[in-house]
Amino acid sequence: MDAPAGTAVAAVEPLPDHPREPIPLDAEAPIAMRVYMSPTCGCCSLWVEHLEENGFEVESIHRHDMGDVKAALGVVPQLSSCHTGVVNGYVMEGHIPAADIRAFLAEAPDAHGLAVPGMPIGSPGMEMGDRIDPYDVLAFDSDGTFRVFNSHGM
Numbered sequence: 001m002d003a004p005a006g007t008a009v010a011a012v013e014p015l016p017d018h019p020r021e022p023i024p025l026d027a028e029a030p031i032a033m034r035v036y037m038s039p040t041c042g043c044c045s046l047w048v049e050h051l052e053e054n055g056f057e058v059e060s061i062h063r064h065d066m067g068d069v070k071a072a073l074g075v076v077p078q079l080s081s082c083h084t085g086v087v088n089g090y091v092m093e094g095h096i097p098a099a100d101i102r103a104f105l106a107e108a109p110d111a112h113g114l115a116v117p118g119m120p121i122g123s124p125g126m127e128m129g130d131r132i133d134p135y136d137v138l139a140f141d142s143d144g145t146f147r148v149f150n151s152h153g154m
């Protein structure tokens with residue numbers, strides 16, 4: 001969905017302020033996720049395809065004001081990437097593997113979300129042959145503090 005030039009852009013849906021329920025790893029129903037992304041970003045579309053191939057039902061929302069979207073959803077600049085998702089009240093920033101999102105949702109931790117800062121080669125949507133640069137998936141809080149949730153390409 002993309003707003004025509006000169007029209008008002010809908011506000012970013014706020015996150016819930018209540019505890020989130022875990023989503024079991026073996027959940028058979030698709031997991032709904034809203035993804036905000038630039039309409040011109042090819043790697044964002046590839047990441048959405050990765051999610052859909054792994055049991056997510058994605059609503060893609062094209063925005064030209066991604067900095068504003070990230071600010072509204074509490075993504076601090078040092079954790080940012082090119083797209084931002086919202087699933088079960090959590091923020092998902094960047095090229096996070098679907099398996100890590102599922103594991104995080106099964107835990108339902110007291111955190112703001114997950115992030116893969118930047119655009120690491122070999123992460124979902126950033127594939128380049130067999131090359132996988134090492135990267136961390138970070139669990140982060142609304143104040144920007146974070147911890148390593150999982151590591152890839154090590």
